[in-house]
Amino acid sequence: MAALRSLRAESRRAGQRASPRGQSGRLSTGAGRMALPWIVPLGLLGFWWLAIERQWVLPHQLPPPQQVLDTFAELLVRGELIQHVTATVGRLLTGYGLGAAPGILLGIMAGMSPPFRRLVDPTVQGVRAVPSLAWVPLFLLWFGIGEQARVLLIALGAFLPVYFNTVAGVGGVDRRLVEVGQAYGFGGGAILWRIVLPAALPGIFTGLRAGLSLGWMFVVAAELIAANNGLGFLLVEGQATMRPDRVLASLIAFAALGRLSDALLEEIERRVLHWRDTVATAEEEV
Amino acid sequence: MSGATIQIERVEVSLAGHSILRNLEFSVEAGEFVALVGASGTGKSTILRVLARLIQAGAGEVKFHLTGSDGPPRTAVVFQEPRLLPWLRVCDNVALVAPGKRAAERRQRAREALAAVGLSHALDLWPRQLSGGMAQRVALARALVTAPHVLLLDEPFSAVDALTRIHLQDHLMELWTERRFTVVLVTHDVDEAAYLADRILVLGGKPAAVQAELPVRLSRPRDRRDPYLAHLRGELLAALDRSTVVTVG
Numbered sequence: 001m002a003a004l005r006s007l008r009a010e011s012r013r014a015g016q017r018a019s020p021r022g023q024s025g026r027l028s029t030g031a032g033r034m035a036l037p038w039i040v041p042l043g044l045l046g047f048w049w050l051a052i053e054r055q056w057v058l059p060h061q062l063p064p065p066q067q068v069l070d071t072f073a074e075l076l077v078r079g080e081l082i083q084h085v086t087a088t089v090g091r092l093l094t095g096y097g098l099g100a101a102p103g104i105l106l107g108i109m110a111g112m113s114p115p116f117r118r119l120v121d122p123t124v125q126g127v128r129a130v131p132s133l134a135w136v137p138l139f140l141l142w143f144g145i146g147e148q149a150r151v152l153l154i155a156l157g158a159f160l161p162v163y164f165n166t167v168a169g170v171g172g173v174d175r176r177l178v179e180v181g182q183a184y185g186f187g188g189g190a191i192l193w194r195i196v197l198p199a200a201l202p203g204i205f206t207g208l209r210a211g212l213s214l215g216w217m218f219v220v221a222a223e224l225i226a227a228n229n230g231l232g233f234l235l236v237e238g239q240a241t242m243r244p245d246r247v248l249a250s251l252i253a254f255a256a257l258g259r260l261s262d263a264l265l266e267e268i269e270r271r272v273l274h275w276r277d278t279v280a281t282a283e284e285e286v
Numbered sequence: 287m288s289g290a291t292i293q294i295e296r297v298e299v300s301l302a303g304h305s306i307l308r309n310l311e312f313s314v315e316a317g318e319f320v321a322l323v324g325a326s327g328t329g330k331s332t333i334l335r336v337l338a339r340l341i342q343a344g345a346g347e348v349k350f351h352l353t354g355s356d357g358p359p360r361t362a363v364v365f366q367e368p369r370l371l372p373w374l375r376v377c378d379n380v381a382l383v384a385p386g387k388r389a390a391e392r393r394q395r396a397r398e399a400l401a402a403v404g405l406s407h408a409l410d411l412w413p414r415q416l417s418g419g420m421a422q423r424v425a426l427a428r429a430l431v432t433a434p435h436v437l438l439l440d441e442p443f444s445a446v447d448a449l450t451r452i453h454l455q456d457h458l459m460e461l462w463t464e465r466r467f468t469v470v471l472v473t474h475d476v477d478e479a480a481y482l483a484d485r486i487l488v489l490g491g492k493p494a495a496v497q498a499e500l501p502v503r504l505s506r507p508r509d510r511r512d513p514y515l516a517h518l519r520g521e522l523l524a525a526l527d528r529s530t531v532v533t534v535g
Contacts, residue, residue, distance in 0.1 A: 180365075182338075183340060199371075
């Protein structure tokens with residue numbers, strides 16, 4: 001049933017994408033539109049190759065594309081990359097979990113209860129006012145140069161957007177829907193679980209996605225400063241050993257992981273919030 | 287199913303420092319259909335919200351009584367807007383408030399309630415796919431699924447088009463005739479009040495109180511073209527005129 005529904009949603013979106021076929025210009029034809037996103041990256045790649053060919057840059061500043069690819073493959077084959085990725089992702093997930101969970105919890109409490117909000121909100125606002133990386137020295141002093149400091153830094157980064165978006169999401173729930181629960185004799189728990197939370201979910205997801213992207217930022221910061229493994233460490237090490245190919249390989253891994261994690265969260269969001277799927281469904285099912 | 291009696295005694299409500307209702311008194315018999323009419327801003331909806339326990343009266347008492355039962359009677363509300371939860375399909379919106387321990391049981395009751403309002407074909411639709419009239423019928427089914435002793439209606443048909451409104455009114459009439467719950471209908475539509483109610487209370491003044499009471503002496507089923515209704519309409523408008531402290535135009 002669910003699978004069928006998602007299948008239908010799939011075809012619907014495919015249909016949507018295809019339907020506004022162009023009447024204007026060549027670029028709106030199928031092939032033209034397929035090519036459009038590749039023009040800039042391919043152009044950059046060509047320019048990169050040209051810059052090295054013509055010796056505009058030195059190889060120790062920018063290695064040729066082929067070498068970066070080779071280094072990437074080598075890191076992959078030797079298992080080095082997996083090791084760094086595992087370290088980074090493990091850190092990110094631990095920190096993200098430690099930040100997002102209390103972010104949602106406190107956000108719901110602050111959103112539901114104005115007194116509680118007055119109690120904690122000014123403090124959280126104050127924490128937010130500090131540029132996040134400024135906490136690094138303090139965290140290192142408190143927790144030492146270890147896994148704890150890194151994970152907590154990531155947790156702090158993830159916490160803030162999750163908290164603020166959850167507060168906004170819960171605070172923005174339509175009063176009139178809450179009244180329905182009250183009018184039908186729901187208790188506080190049922191109102192929270194059946195009405196407030198589902199209504200606040202879009203906001204919570206916005207926070208989760210913003211928190212994830214900040215989590216990536218902080219995992220890099222944490223690993224740049226103090227780590228002996230992880231993709232961030234690979235960056236620093238590449239810089240120290242004058243290996244731009246390793247730096248670039250690390251950047252590629254970051255890009256791929258960042259995109260993948262966001263796409264994953266986006267897919268979860270789409271499934272959880274499928275009821276929000278816009279107008280397209282109406283015509284089909286009525 | 288049967289209706290409960292309602293007794294409102296010296297009820298006072300103030301909102302944000304303004305006295306909305308003062309010394310409000312009236313009662314509704316079991317199974318009676320009472321309409322509250324009044325100009326906008328007279329506090330009609332406030333009375334309904336007090337009855338629905340959405341706001342607390344500052345003073346006075348609201349008593350519900352159900353013959354042959356000690357427990358509090360069940361009340362259900364239909365608001366001016368359907369207020370369906372957009373993340374639940376039609377059937378689940380109704381099942382949400384349905385009585386029953388098991389989900390399957392609640393869904394079964396929801397299906398029955400939706401069938402009663404003629405929406406058996408719409409069970410799996412999303413609220414955003416419904417027309418205004420359909421959505422309001424789902425809201426009515428949601429109220430009926432709780433098997434209410436008291437049905438509170440807050441201008442439930444004011445946001446739908448005229449033809450749909452007539453259908454919905456007739457439909458409500460059928461359901462009420464069949465089940466005899468007590469109804470309190472808040473409306474600013476005098477024709478609606480006259481066509482549906484056993485008794486009409488005209489509210490007015492600031493703070494609001496019952497200014498006039500008109501029984502509707504017309505047997506059912508009623509005919510919308512009955513000359514008595516036209517006559518009653520005139521009386522109602524006159525009563526409304528008298529009850530409005532500040533009239534413009």
